[in-house]
Structures are given as C-alpha cells and as structure tokens.
Amino acid sequence: MKTIKKKLNIVLLGPPGAGKGTQAQILIEKFKLKLISTGDFSRKVAQEKSPRGKLARESLASGKLVPNKIIDDYVEEEMKKVPLKKEVIFDGFPRDLPQAKFLENLMKKLKREFQVLYIELTPKEAIRRLSSRKICSKCNLVFKLEDLNNKNQCPKCKSELTKRFDDNSEIVRKRFKEYLSRTKPVINFFKTRSQLIKINGEQSISCVAKDILIKINN
Numbered sequence: 001m002k003t004i005k006k007k008l009n010i011v012l013l014g015p016p017g018a019g020k021g022t023q024a025q026i027l028i029e030k031f032k033l034k035l036i037s038t039g040d041f042s043r044k045v046a047q048e049k050s051p052r053g054k055l056a057r058e059s060l061a062s063g064k065l066v067p068n069k070i071i072d073d074y075v076e077e078e079m080k081k082v083p084l085k086k087e088v089i090f091d092g093f094p095r096d097l098p099q100a101k102f103l104e105n106l107m108k109k110l111k112r113e114f115q116v117l118y119i120e121l122t123p124k125e126a127i128r129r130l131s132s133r134k135i136c137s138k139c140n141l142v143f144k145l146e147d148l149n150n151k152n153q154c155p156k157c158k159s160e161l162t163k164r165f166d167d168n169s170e171i172v173r174k175r176f177k178e179y180l181s182r183t184k185p186v187i188n189f190f191k192t193r194s195q196l197i198k199i200n201g202e203q204s205i206s207c208v209a210k211d212i213l214i215k216i217n218n
C-alpha cells in the first residue's frame with residue numbers, strides 16, 4: 001500500500017445507514033485512529049438520570065439531533081485528551097452548520113487538518129440496511145443480520161447483539177427528515193471549502209473501504 005501522505009483526521013458524513021460506523025471500524029483497525037462517535041455518546045448519555053440524559057432520550061426517541069451544547073462539549077473534552085500524534089475519526093459529527101463551524105474552529109485551534117468523507121447512499125438502500133442491522137450491546141460494533149448465521153453473539157466480545165431502538169420505521173423516517181434539513185447543508189459547507197471527498201456507498205463494505213483508502217491517499 002502507498003504511504004499515507006495527508007493527515008488522517010477524518011470526518012465521516014452520510015445519511016442514517018450509510019455505513020459510517022462500519023467504515024470507521026475498518027479505518028480504526030488499519031490506522032489505530034481514536035474514535036469520536038457522537039451517536040454512541042448520545043446513546044450512553046440517554047441512559048443517565050440527569051437533565052442532559054432526559055434531553056438525549058427525548059432527542060433519540062424523536063429522531064432529532066441532541067442539543068449542540070451537549071455534543072460540542074463532549075467533542076471538545078475528548079479532543080483535549082488525544083495526544084497530538086494520535087489521529088481522530090469523527091463518526092456522525094458534525095451534524096448541522098453550527099457544529100461544522102465549531103469543529104472547524106476547534107481543529108484550527110488544535111492545529112489539526114482534517115478530511116471529510118461523504119458516503120452517498122439512496123434512502124431506499126439505507127432503510128433496507130437499517131432494517132437488518134444488529135449492534136453489540138457492549139462494544140457497539142455493527143453487523144448485518146445476513147452475516148450472523150443466526151448467532152446473536154458479538155464475534156469480538158461475545159456479548160449479546162441487539163437492535164437499535166431508533167431503527168424502527170417511524171423513527172428512521174424522522175432521522176432522515178432531520179438529516180435532510182440539518183445535515184445536508186454541512187455537505188455543501190465542506191464542499192465550498194474543497195474539503196469534501198465523495199464516496200459511493202452503494203457498493204459492498206470492502207469496495208467502499210477500498211475506495212476510501214484510494215481517496216484518502218490522493
């Protein structure tokens with residue numbers, strides 16, 4: 001494989017079910033990146049008995065974004081802990097224009113460059129994939145029902161696999177609505193800054209991964 005020339009801080013954007021979590025795992029294995037997943041964080045906060053826990057629960061249940069202050073504070077705190085030589089992958093952040101500007105300023109302050117990968121997928125295929133998704137209740141790894149051979153156990157940590165509660169059709173519809181109105185403008189924001197790398201998500205997992213490796217090497 002060619003040497004990686006660019007800085008590998010990566011932002012993964014795309015609609016629900018695009019494969020952000022799946023590709024993040026592949027890139028983490030390969031390049032030992034630090035994962036910042038605002039979706040995993042939101043689901044963790046939603047279990048807290050605290051005012052922010054209540055806000056997160058309500059947002060997740062209605063397919064809406066968790067309030068920016070909760071998310072931005074988390075991202076900033078996590079970034080403070082990462083040693084400078086360790087590179088970072090953001091899964092599902094930023095999700096609206098204020099978050100995109102927040103990230104841009106934060107990364108400038110930390111003197112870190114980043115690339116934005118936009119995984120494109122039709123809503124039809126994304127919905128199909130979400131309906132057969134299983135996740136590990138402990139390590140958050142993501143699987144396809146068809147690959148599991150009827151086993152309900154995480155191949156990595158052996159914990160139970162579950163369905164994500166926001167993968168029911170009503171919440172999925174709302175998540176798409178939120179994506180179109182709030183996250184789509186983020187794509188244009190990075191496009192105008194020539195930071196956007198488009199990835200065809202309508203391929204097998206390994207082909208998407210290959211595509212990403214080629215494009216982040218260019």
Ligand code: AP5
Pocket residue numbers: 014015016017018019020021022023038039040042043059060063064065066067068071091092093094095099129130132133134142143144145175201202203204205206208
């Ligand atoms: P989040 O967890 O980020 O959900 P999402 O954006 O809706 O995306 P998903 O995780 O559903 O899909 P994915 O793109 O990761 O696909 P995956 O790899 O799993 O956010 C959830 C909620 O948290 C939000 O609604 C919001 O409330 C809150 N939140 C999160 N971030 C926030 C933020 N920044 N600000 C405010 N609120 C925030 O793949 C899906 C399935 O497809 C899997 O089964 C997988 O195995 C399969 N698959 C993947 N790739 C392929 C392929 N190429 N071919 C076939 N199958 C594939």
Ligand code: MG
Pocket residue numbers: 020021022039091
């Ligand atoms: Mg995900």
